[in-house]
Amino acid sequence: MFSAFANSLKIPELRSRIFYTLALLFVARVGAAIPLPGIDPHPLQEFFKNQTGGTGNAMVSLYNMFTGGALLKGAVCSLGIMPYISASIIFQLMTAVVPALSRLQQEGDVGRQKLTQYTRYATVLICIIQGSLTILALENPAKLFPGYDVGTYGTIVIVGKMSFLVTSVIYLTAGTMLMMWLGEQITQRGIGNGVSLLITIGILATLPGAAAQTYQLFFRPIGTTGNLGLPQAVIMILLFLAVTMGIVLVVQGQRKIPVQYAKRVVGNKVMGGQSSFLPLKVNYSGVMPVIFASAILLFPMQIMSQLGAAFNLRFLTEFSQNLLRGHVTYYAGMSFLILFFSYFWVSVMFKPIQIADDLKKYGGYIPGVRPGEPTAQFLDFIMTRLTLAGAIFLTVIAVMPDILLFELNVPPRVAYFFGGTGMLITVGVILDTMRQIETFLLQRHYDGFLKKGRIRSRSPNIGGATGDALELKAVWKLCLVVGSLFLFGIVAWAVRR
Secondary structure (H helix, E strand, O other), X not given: OHHHHHHHXXXXXXXXXXXXXXXXXXXXXXXXXXXXXXXXXXXXXXXXXXXXXXXXXXXXXXXXXXXXXXXXXXXXXXXXXXXXXXXXXXXXXXXXXXXXXXXXXXXXXXXXXXXXXXXHHHHHHHXXXXXXXXXXXXXXXXXXXXXXXXXXXXXXXXXXXXXXXXXXXXXXXXXXXXXXHHHHHHHHHOOOOHHHHHHXXXXXXXXXXXXXXXXXXXXXXXXXXXXXXXXHHHHHHHHHHHHHHHHHHHHHOEEEEEEEEOOEEEOOEEXXXXXXXXXXXXXXXXXXXXXXXXXXXXXXXXXXXXXXXXXXXXXXXXXXXXXXXXXXXXXXXXXXXHHHHHHHHHHHHOOHHHHHHHHHHOOEEOOOOOOOHHHHHHHHXXXXXXXXXXXXXXXXXXXXXXXXXXXXXXXXXXXXXXXXXXXXXHHHHHHHHHXXXXXXXXXXXXOOOOOOOOOOOOOOOOOOOOOOOXXXXXXXXXXXXXXXXXXXXXXXXXXXX
């Protein structure tokens, strides 16, 4: 495996893509650390540091995890990439019910570019709404964060002018659009899926803090109570390994449908006659149903909680709290949305009729199944059962952190790394990125990451890069600028301390 990473740097195109991706991810992390003018994030950070974890701030903690800590820092990228994902979900659902959008989707590159343009416009609109509500809610932090005392922690918004609201919304919208552009550039000229990598790097940014809190759970100062013992530590380690292994197995698992090709004579050659198989993924949609379900649940929760805090509407605040972890409505909504988006993604991406026609065209057939319509029905039946099994697994993993969160009183930041949305996204995206790197290596006759077998793609729609890689000179210039920015940050941090 280590030799595979070394070989990755020997291929000029792959080396360019890797360094380009790392540079843009660093830019995204810089945007998550620059605070908005007029906001003091220290009171909010101090408040969350004193929280032991419960359901009152679970929504903010989850959203903060997706933004890589940008929300609690009051950064220009506090909204993260989630508004773009929400807009993408809206238009993917609308293409299934609006004939005009469905025709655009079938027009090839021109239609897809038009849909992308509409998605960007919707992203701007969502950013304006969410940004305005976020700033208004931060002016009344006690309504948004239960237990927050302004006299104890201080005010978050230190400027009370209308111009501050306008400029802050502009900054937040620009931050999300920057994240969206970075994600598209990584997809085209880097390695991996850009939007998924931005979410993953935001989740991994909370890993050091989670490790520190985990250490404090077992090694607290003498005289304090609540230390966890050795049995709990062993259970947590085994649970972490089991969940990770289960995610890898299900994400990579597939059902092999045998396919037999009939013999045919083409000139003087006999073609066909060999046996093959058709791989059907157990979790065909990968982590997309979890991302979609989380975004759909986060969007109304955030909007309603911020509306209730901004305009003192108690019923909206109570309704948003009923959608938090620990409530039956959350688990019911999460399970339904994961199941719905699993089947929705399969219905959009998996075409059994087209597969059956292609098999019939090339003389292939499934033993015991007639070609044509019966083959399509057979594939649809198999995929329906596989999708149900994958959706049940995703639901179980998505609610796994609640066992630690509510039964063992583990902090939310730690619990999210023992399953749940963050773990699913992280493992799935890392596997997909490694698969793309392995594809480059195998094309250049290098060994992959594994001695036996290959890392299979999560779904056929998430492929490799769609554009040409930049020249190495341009990438090195970008890395030089990013490195200078990094050194400047280190010096500023040292001077401040």
